[in-house]
Structures are given as C-alpha cells and as structure tokens.
Amino acid sequence: MEELKKGGIFEISDLKNVRISIGEIVEAGEKEGRAGEGEGKEREPMGPHPMPRIATLRDWDFKLLNRYKPFYAPLCDMCCLCTYGKCDLTGNKKGACGIRMDAQHGRIVLLACLVGCSAHCGHGRHLLHDMIKKFGRDVPIDFGPEVDIEAPLTRLVCGIKPRTIGDYEKVFNYIEEQIVQLADALHTGQEGSYLDFESKALHMGMLDSLNKEAADIIQIACYKMPSGFTGVGDGPDVPLVDVGIGTIETEKPVIIVIGHNVPPAADIGDYLTEKGLEEVVELGGICCTSIDTTRVYKKAKIASALGRQLRVLRAGIADVVVVDEQCIRADVLELCQKTHSPLIATNDKAMHGLVDRTDDDPDKIVADLVSERVPGVVILEPDQVGEVAVRTALEMDRKRRKLSFILTDAEFKHWVGECIQCGGCTLACPNGLRIGEANKSAAALGDTKPLADLFDLCVGCGRCEQVCKKHIPIVDVITKAAYPQVKAEKGRMRIGRGPVWDSEIREVGAPIVLGTIPGIIAPIGCGNYPNGTKDAWLIVKEFAERNYIVTLTGCMAIDAALWKDEDGKTLYEQHHGGFDAGGVLNIGSCVSNAHIHDAAIKVASIFAGRPLRGNYEEIADYILSRVGACGVAWGAMSQKAASIATGFNRLGVPAVVGPHGAKYRRAFLGRADRSEDWRIIDATDGSEVFVEPGPQHLLVACETVEEALPMIAKLCFRPSDTDRGRSIKLTHYIDLSQKYLSAYPPDWHLFVRTASDLPIAAKGELLKKLEDEQGWVVDWKTKKIKEGPIRGYNPSFNPTNLERLVRGRGKGKK
Amino acid sequence: MGVEIPFDVANIPGPEVGEVVAPEVIGSFISSAKRPLLVVGSEILRDDFFVETAMELAKKGIPIAATGHSLRGFVEKGYGEKVSYYNLHELTNCLRDPSWRGLDGTGNYDFVIFLGIVYYYASQMLSCLKNFATDPLVRAVSIDRYYHPQARMSFANVSARDGEEEEYKEMLLRLAESIKR
Numbered sequence: 001m002e003e004l005k006k007g008g009i010f011e012i013s014d015l016k017n018v019r020i021s022i023g024e025i026v027e028a029g030e031k032e033g034r035a036g037e038g039e040g041k042e043r044e045p046m047g048p049h050p051m052p053r054i055a056t057l058r059d060w061d062f063k064l065l066n067r068y069k070p071f072y073a074p075l076c077d078m079c080c081l082c083t084y085g086k087c088d089l090t091g092n093k094k095g096a097c098g099i100r101m102d103a104q105h106g107r108i109v110l111l112a113c114l115v116g117c118s119a120h121c122g123h124g125r126h127l128l129h130d131m132i133k134k135f136g137r138d139v140p141i142d143f144g145p146e147v148d149i150e151a152p153l154t155r156l157v158c159g160i161k162p163r164t165i166g167d168y169e170k171v172f173n174y175i176e177e178q179i180v181q182l183a184d185a186l187h188t189g190q191e192g193s194y195l196d197f198e199s200k201a202l203h204m205g206m207l208d209s210l211n212k213e214a215a216d217i218i219q220i221a222c223y224k225m226p227s228g229f230t231g232v233g234d235g236p237d238v239p240l241v242d243v244g245i246g247t248i249e250t251e252k253p254v255i256i257v258i259g260h261n262v263p264p265a266a267d268i269g270d271y272l273t274e275k276g277l278e279e280v281v282e283l284g285g286i287c288c289t290s291i292d293t294t295r296v297y298k299k300a301k302i303a304s305a306l307g308r309q310l311r312v313l314r315a316g317i318a319d320v321v322v323v324d325e326q327c328i329r330a331d332v333l334e335l336c337q338k339t340h341s342p343l344i345a346t347n348d349k350a351m352h353g354l355v356d357r358t359d360d361d362p363d364k365i366v367a368d369l370v371s372e373r374v375p376g377v378v379i380l381e382p383d384q385v386g387e388v389a390v391r392t393a394l395e396m397d398r399k400r401r402k403l404s405f406i407l408t409d410a411e412f413k414h415w416v417g418e419c420i421q422c423g424g425c426t427l428a429c430p431n432g433l434r435i436g437e438a439n440k441s442a443a444a445l446g447d448t449k450p451l452a453d454l455f456d457l458c459v460g461c462g463r464c465e466q467v468c469k470k471h472i473p474i475v476d477v478i479t480k481a482a483y484p485q486v487k488a489e490k491g492r493m494r495i496g497r498g499p500v501w502d503s504e505i506r507e508v509g510a511p512i513v514l515g516t517i518p519g520i521i522a523p524i525g526c527g528n529y530p531n532g533t534k535d536a537w538l539i540v541k542e543f544a545e546r547n548y549i550v551t552l553t554g555c556m557a558i559d560a561a562l563w564k565d566e567d568g569k570t571l572y573e574q575h576h577g578g579f580d581a582g583g584v585l586n587i588g589s590c591v592s593n594a595h596i597h598d599a600a601i602k603v604a605s606i607f608a609g610r611p612l613r614g615n616y617e618e619i620a621d622y623i624l625s626r627v628g629a630c631g632v633a634w635g636a637m638s639q640k641a642a643s644i645a646t647g648f649n650r651l652g653v654p655a656v657v658g659p660h661g662a663k664y665r666r667a668f669l670g671r672a673d674r675s676e677d678w679r680i681i682d683a684t685d686g687s688e689v690f691v692e693p694g695p696q697h698l699l700v701a702c703e704t705v706e707e708a709l710p711m712i713a714k715l716c717f718r719p720s721d722t723d724r725g726r727s728i729k730l731t732h733y734i735d736l737s738q739k740y741l742s743a744y745p746p747d748w749h750l751f752v753r754t755a756s757d758l759p760i761a762a763k764g765e766l767l768k769k770l771e772d773e774q775g776w777v778v779d780w781k782t783k784k785i786k787e788g789p790i791r792g793y794n795p796s797f798n799p800t801n802l803e804r805l806v807r808g809r810g811k812g813k814k
Numbered sequence: 815m816g817v818e819i820p821f822d823v824a825n826i827p828g829p830e831v832g833e834v835v836a837p838e839v840i841g842s843f844i845s846s847a848k849r850p851l852l853v854v855g856s857e858i859l860r861d862d863f864f865v866e867t868a869m870e871l872a873k874k875g876i877p878i879a880a881t882g883h884s885l886r887g888f889v890e891k892g893y894g895e896k897v898s899y900y901n902l903h904e905l906t907n908c909l910r911d912p913s914w915r916g917l918d919g920t921g922n923y924d925f926v927i928f929l930g931i932v933y934y935y936a937s938q939m940l941s942c943l944k945n946f947a948t949d950p951l952v953r954a955v956s957i958d959r960y961y962h963p964q965a966r967m968s969f970a971n972v973s974a975r976d977g978e979e980e981e982y983k984e985m986l987l988r989l990a991e992s993i994k995r
C-alpha cells in the first residue's frame with residue numbers, strides 16, 4: 001500500500017525504492033481565519049479542480065468554444081516560424097508541418113497570450129522577490145474587516161488561502177510551470193487543432209488573471225495600499241488625484257516614472273517624504289506605474305496614459321525619467337537624450353543598453369548623470385532609485401530650466417510650410433490621420449485648428465515621422481498646434497481602490513443576478529483608440545448615468561478622467577466610488593483588474609454561496625449564466641490585453657474591443673440565428689432549455705463607439721435575469737440603440753420572454769411591434785404574449801452548462 | 815493596373831493580394847453576381863453623397879448591410895427600413911458560413927462589396943473572407959478610397975488631397991453607372 005509521508009511524498013510498499021512526489025498536499029479541512037488571528041471556522045473542502053493543468057478544464061473550454069466559435073482574421077497569411085517556411089497558408093492551406101491556417105492562428109493567439117501572461121507573471125514574481133527581500137515573507141495578507149475573501153482567484157484556481165505574501169511562491173511556481181507547458185505546445189509539430197490552441201489560450205488567460213491578482217495583493221499588502229479598512233479612505237472613499245499633462249508643475253524639478261512595477265517609484269516617494277521634499281519635487285507618471293504610485297504616495301500625479309508617452313517625453317518636462325517594465329517606448333533613451341533628461345532603468349527586462357550601476361556610490365551616479373557623461377543608468381535595487389532620481393532631478397532642473405522643447409512659432413511656421421501634402425504620413429499612420437491637409441490649413445490659412453484637432457486622435461506612435469521625406473517633426477507640430485489645450489489638460493480621478501468589498505457584494509449581489517442593476521461595465525486597458533480619448537469618457541458616462549456599475553483600470557481609467565462636464569467636473573467627481581449602481585470606480589492598474597474578476601467570483605461565492613475552493617468551472621458557469629458583466633478594452637493594444645481578455649472570457653465574462661482589436665486576429669462570436677447553440681440545462685430538473693443569446697459573444701470588435709454602446713448593453717443579458725431585471729436591461733439596450741444608431745436594435749425581440757420583460761413605459765408600443773413585425777400573438781385584453789418568444793419566463797430557472805450540477809445528479813463528479 | 819501600396823503601408827498579407835481595378839470592372843462583376851451584398855460602414859456618414867450612392871446601388875437590387883453606426887445615415891433619409899444593421903464581426907462570421915440564410919432568409923452571398931468601413935477593421939474582415947470563405951467562394955471587394963490588399967479587388971488609394979475626394983466620388987458614380995442589373 002502507498003503511504004503518505006510529509007510534504008506530499010508517497011512511498012509504495014511493494015516498490016521500496018520508489019518515491020513519488022506530488023508536491024505539497026493542501027490539507028483538507030484547513031482552518032479559515034485571518035493570519036495571526038488564531039483559529040477560524042473550518043475551511044470549505046477542496047473543490048474538483050485545484051491547480052488545473054492544461055487539459056483539466058478543457059471540457060469547459062470546449063463548451064465555450066462550441067457556442068462562441070473562434071473566428072479568425074489573419075493579419076498575415078504566412079507562417080515563418082521554422083526553416084520549412086515561409087509557408088503560404090492563404091485560403092486555409094496547410095504549411096509544411098501540416099498545420100492549417102486556422103490552427104496556425106490559434107497558435108498565434110496562444111503566443112500573444114503567452115507573452116501577455118508572462119509579462120504579468122514576470123512582473124508578479126519580480127515584485128514578490130523584491131518585497132520578500134524588503135519586508136520578509138511573513139507580511140500578512142489582511143485587507144481589513146471589509147474584505148474577508150482576500151484572494152478569490154487564488155482560492156478558486158489554486159485552492160489556497162494565502163495568509164502571507166510568502167504563500168505566493170507556490171502560486172507562482174504553479175503558474176510558471178503551466179506557462180512552460182503551454183509554451184511547449186507552440187513548438188512546430190505539437191498541437192494541430194485550433195480548438196485545442198484556443199483551450200490553451202483560455203488556460204493561459206486564466207493564469208494571467210491569477211498573476212494579476214497575486215501581483216496586486218502582494219503590493220497592497222506590502223505597501224498598505226487602499227483595501228478594506230473602514231474610516232481611512234479605502235474602498236469607495238479613496239481620494240482623488242490630478243491627471244493630465246497640464247497638472248504637472250514644470251517650474252519644479254520633475255520626475256516622470258513609466259511602466260508597471262511600482263517599487264522604484266515608491267522608493268522615490270519615500271525619499272521625497274523622508275527629506276521633506278514633497279512640495280519641492282513633482283513626481284508624475286505615465287501608464288500603470290503612475291496609477292500605482294498614487295496608491296503609495298499621496299502627492300503623486302498622473303501625467304498621462306500610454307497614448308501620450310511620446311509627447312510627454314518630447315515635451316521635455318521630465319528632469320529625470322525612471323522606467324520599470326512594460327509599455328515603455330523602445331526608443332525611450334533616444335528621446336530622453338534629445339531633451340537632456342537622464343534615464344534610470346530599474347528593471348532587468350528593460351535596460352536599454354545602459355550600464356548597470358546597482359550598488360554604486362549614489363554621489364558618483366548622480367554626478368555622471370548630471371554632467372551627462374552617461375545618458376542614463378541601470379539601478380536594479382528599487383531602494384537605491386529614490387535618492388539618485390531625486391538628487392539628479394534637483395540638479396537637472398537647475399541646468400534645464402531655460403530649455404524648451406516645444407516648437408517656437410517660427411519653427412512651427414517653417415515646418416508646416418515644408419509639407420508637400422504627399423500623404424506618406426497618412427499611409428503610415430495607424431489611424432490614417434490626414435496630416436498633410438492639416439499642415440496645409442496652417443501654412444496657407446494660418447488655421448491651426450485642424451492640426452490641434454489631431455492631438456487627441458493621434459495615438460502617439462511616431463510612425464508618420466519615420467516616412468516624412470521632408471523630415472517634419474509631425475508629432476511636435478501637432479503638439480505645438482494643440483499646446484493651449486495640452487496645458488489645460490487637467491483632470492481628476494480616484495486613486496486605485498483595489499478590492500471590491502465583501503459588504504458591497506452582499507448589497508449588490510442580488511440586484512446584479514436579478515438584473516435590476518443592469519450590469520458591471522469594465523473599461524480597461526490600453527489607449528489604442530480609433531477616435532481619441534473622449535470615447536473612453538463617453539462609455540463611462542453612458543453606463544454610469546444608467547446605473548450600471550463602472551469599474552475601470554489602467555489607461556482607460558486615466559483617459560476617462562481627462563474630460564469634464566459643463567460644470568467642469570470629471571466623471572469621478574460626479575459619481576460615487578462604491579461598487580453599486582451608478583458608481584465609477586478606479587480599481588487600479590492593469591494588475592488590479594483581477595479585482596473585477598474577483599467581484600464577479602464573489603457574487604457567486606458570497607451572494608449565491610457557491611463553493612470557491614478549486615472550483616473554477618462551476619464559478620465560471622455561474623458567471624456566464626448570471627452575472628451581467630462586460631469588459632470594454634476600447635484601445636486594446638498589447639499582448640497583455642489579449643491575455644487579459646482571454647482570462648475574462650474563460651471566467652464567462654464577455655469583452656468588447658475597438659476596431660483595432662480586430663487585429664488580434666481572433667474573436668469569439670456566438671450566432672443568434674443558430675438556436676442549437678443556445679441550449680442550456682435547468683439545474684432544477686435537468687431539462688434542456690433553448691435560451692436567448694445572452695451573452696451573445698465573448699469577444700467582439702465594434703467599428704465606432706456609437707456602435708459599441710448598444711453592443712455593451714446587449715452583452716449584459718443573462719438567462720437568469722428576472723423579468724424586472726430584463727425589462728431594465730432591455731430599456732437600456734433599446735434606448736442606446738435609438739440614441740446612437742437611430743433605430744431599434746434588430747434583435748431586441750429575442751430577449752423578450754414574457755410581457756413583463758418589456759420596459760413598462762413602452763409596453764403597449766413594443767407589444768404592437770412584436771405583433772406587427774415578428775408575428776407574435778398577443779392577448780390584448782390581458783396584455784400578455786401568447787406565442788412568439790424563444791422561451792417563456794420561468795422565475796425558478798436555474799441555468800447551467802454543467803450536467804453535474806443538476807440537482808441530485810453527479811454529486812462530487814469531476 | 816499597376817502595383818499599389820496598401821493604405822496602411824505595412825498591411826502586406828502574403829502572396830495573394832487584391833488586384834487594383836477600375837470601377838467598371840467591379841461594376842461588371844456585380845452585374846453578373848448571383849447574390850451581391852453591399853456592406854457599408856460608419857465612414858459613409860462623412861458625406862451624404864456616400865449614403866445616397868449606397869441607396870443607388872440598393873435600387874439596382876443589391877441589399878445593404880449597415881455596419882458600425884452607418885444605419886443612422888439611412889434612417890435620416892427615411893431609408894432605415896430597407897437596410898439591415900449588423901455588427902461587422904457578426905456579419906463576416908455569417909458570411910464565412912455557407913449555411914447562413916442571409917439578410918432575407920434565402921441564403922448566403924457570392925459577391926460582397928465593402929464601402930465606408932474603418933480601414934483596418936475592414937482589412938481584417940476581408941482577410942477572414944479571403945482565407946475562410948472559399949467553398950463556395952465568397953468574393954469580397956472594396957470600393958473604398960483605399961487600396962485593400964486583403965480584398966479580391968480594390969480601388970487604388972485615393973487621397974483626400976485637393977480635388978481627389980471629388981475624384982473618388984466620380985469613381986463611385988462610374989461604378990454605379992456600370993452596374994446592369
């Protein structure tokens with residue numbers, strides 16, 4: 001017989017010398033309770049799928065993939081991954097290795113998710129190393145009285161309740177092992193099925209969500225970022241901070257931090273505080289590091305989201321630039337050199353060819369930077385960054401005070417006059433902006449407005465300048481034209497609040513599942529917008545005003561803060577910050593968006609009492625059928641955005657992307673016209689029910705924001721909606737469609753099960769439309785629908801996609 | 815016609831790239847198509863002319879799928895009932911499926927014409943059709959002011975430099991003129 005030894009080692013008695021290690025055993029009946037608080041209640045038993053491997057949740061993935069079939073739009077028709085190639089796969093041909101175009105694209109999607117997931121995992125692991133070094137592995141994960149379920153994804157995926165940050169070592173061990181297994185599947189001659197590639201991508205996406213949660217939990221615990229303590233400005237009460245290039249006080253020494261990994265920036269904040277320099281030196285940032293810096297240092301400002309990075313650097317406002325990791329321009333050093341801004345690279349993943357000066361004497365480093373003997377340095381110890389950055393900024397400010405990098409009027413005039421309207425820049429511009437025409441208006445008529453109008457539409461990539469035969473500094477020309485509006489770019493946003501409170505979930509769980517809070521809308525991610533930052537604001541505004549809960553993270557959280565209403569207020573100032581109807585919540589940086597997954601998971605766990613531990617499939621099934629949440633990555637750009645969206649999708653949360661998102665090559669689209677795809681099970685009695693297409697897609701691109709608004713509302717329908725909830729959701733779907741498309745949505749009737757699903761104010765009119773346009777039979781005396789809907793409304797309908805959840809059937813089956 | 819640069823210059827898909835053709839060539843293909851479909855996007859809203867051109871084509875028996883928020887333009891002209899709103903991703907997903915029943919419930923299309931769609935989104939959808947709507951073949955072409963290498967046939971880039979928007983309009987008029995249905 002086998003004998004279980006300590007540490008998960010089996011010995012098999014008949015085979016004396018054979019020991020099989022299955023790693024650590026997670027003890028059943030582990031004690032619940034906050035670390036350091038002694039005994040709590042018994043933990044829930046382990047669910048069926050702790051630490052799932054590649055194939056563990058494949059059945060769930062295939063359920064999703066059968067309904068939301070992968071749709072491929074190749075960006076390139078060839079494969080050049082091995083020396084058999086290049087292979088031409090046009091027309092779904094096979095390459096020399098036998099892979100077809102569709103599988104090859106599943107492979108490319110998996111590759112994108114691998115890169116994205118690795119970025120978050122690498123970041124998380126790096127952070128963990130630094131934090132253990134600084135604070136030790138016993139930093140408790142205690143988010144206060146409002147957050148009992150501190151790590152929903154960790155519990156759900158790993159079956160672990162992390163008590164200290166040290167517990168995350170085993171979480172990262174698991175993730176890293178899985179990433180390697182998944183990367184292996186990318187090799188030539190491995191996977192051949194596009195469905196299996198997608199299942200692997202979904203697995204990668206789930207790991208990515210876990211990475212994000214781990215990273216944010218570690219930094220919240222170590223830096224005491226806002227979490228669940230009452231009366232200290234956490235949760236709904238987090239303070240507001242300044243956002244926008246115009247908020248940076250350039251008359252002071254300015255440090256600009258860029259990236260995603262906060263420890264170096266936190267050290268700068270600590271140094272400024274320690275030396276009493278908070279009012280003397282400006283600490284501003286770009287992208288997620290800036291969001292996280294505001295969570296640790298109250299004087300920090302957010303200069304801009306990713307889309308303004310090139311322009312902030314070109315404007316030369318930084319006396320020192322400090323980069324950590326991810327979303328940093330690859331030419332950052334060149335840009336910094338042009339504006340005499342020393343660069344400090346703080347992460348071994350992005351060292352930009354600079355010399356590593358970690359552990360060197362700060363006096364010498366500062367002297368070298370200030371004298372510009374070196375354009376920058378690498379300092380890999382976060383705790384050594386603050387002093388060097390601040391002292392360098394103080395000295396560089398004195399040297400740089402007289403410099404200006406904004407074009408003079410004469411330079412501007414010269415450059416716009418140089419333009420020959422050849423159109424080369426337009427062909428190079430990802431948004432096809434008509435720069436030549438705008439130059440002509442400025443040159444010929446002195447009208448700079450067309451150029452100024454390009455400022456917000458421009459995503460700040462610089463591709464136009466690469467092709468301009470006249471060497472016009474196009475980005476600078478646009479910035480100059482828009483300079484008054486750039487200076488006036490002063491917004492306000494809430495600092496990242498981190499976790500949604502358990503008490504908030506208790507309050508809103510029922511209205512979300514019943515549908516009376518029509519949805520959770522999550523604008524997240526990068527700024528590759530088709531039509532400027534104002535769309536981010538419009539999306540938030542529309543849904544917050546309609547009493548959806550709007551949870552933002554990352555660049556969209558920043559960009560939405562740049563715009564104001566007639567009273568000069570941003571959406572963060574107009575709306576409360578609670579996880580409740582009409583709330584506008586900045587959850588935090590990219591890694592913080594795990595708390596949006598967590599909120600959905602906590603609805604299933606806290607409100608519905610579904611077991612959490614190692615129980616991913618059941619919780620995802622619950623969310624897909626009942627939690628009307630929809631992600632909006634309107635400017636999704638990076639590989640991280642691919643893995644983030646895929647992680648949301650596996651958990652049953654759909655996402656809408658902007659038109660650039662079509663370049664991710666793959667969408668997950670449902671077909672409303674194929675009723676057979678919408679068969680689900682009533683867990684009450686095991687009967688099969690054909691339902692309306694809710695949510696219709698898991699990943700879809702919209703061409704314009706006007707199209708996206710009704711689409712987002714549509715993706716909040718769930719089979720579990722009550723009639724009251726459904727009528728509210730229908731009201732918004734129809735209203736947004738009428739407002740932005742000037743028409744009823746063509747499919748609104750699909751979501752009507754009974755007359756009480758109809759918006760009350762328009763009930764008669766809608767019944768008439770159903771009768772006239774859809775041929776439904778209406779009993780006008782009772783104002784009831786007699787015939788027509790896909791199904792009737794059954795208030796006790798208990799939707800699931802998992803047979804094992806049918807009551808009395810398959811208990812304990814995996 | 816000669817070689818053309820993609821409107822988004824790096825958008826070079828591979829060995830099979832669309833042919834640059836004159837409006838009359840596309841017109842003659844539309845004339846002989848069994849089931850053509852006009853897919854319009856939000857860029858048609860930049861000028862009434864484009865909405866009217868689409869309506870002209872519709873009068874020649876080509877149904878219109880209005881994607882993005884282009885539907886607005888038709889509603890404003892009292893033509894909303896005659897076009898069908900579709901999200902472009904959804905529509906392309908249907909077009910690649912031979913069993914799709916089409917806008918009128920009678921079947922899929924054999925010739926699809928893209929007009930007024932954001933360039934890169936259109937390009938991706940044309941790529942899907944080129945690569946996956948091959949049996950039976952759905953020919954997808956572009957009549958936008960951009961060269962679309964992912965389309966089977968496309969106009970050349972027509973930049974909006976002085977007078978060239980007029981040139982583009984002229985091309986659309988020639989196209990409409992040449993369709994005999």
Ligand code: SF4
Binds near residue numbers: 079087095097099188
């Ligand atoms: S991996 Fe396959 S498809 Fe790609 S180049 Fe090699 S043989 Fe060709």
Ligand code: SF4
Binds near residue numbers: 418420421422425
């Ligand atoms: S590439 Fe240069 S010269 Fe040509 S239109 Fe653009 S700005 Fe003008």
Ligand code: SF4
Binds near residue numbers: 458475
């Ligand atoms: S920097 Fe702006 S204008 Fe230039 S190519 Fe990029 S998006 Fe277009």
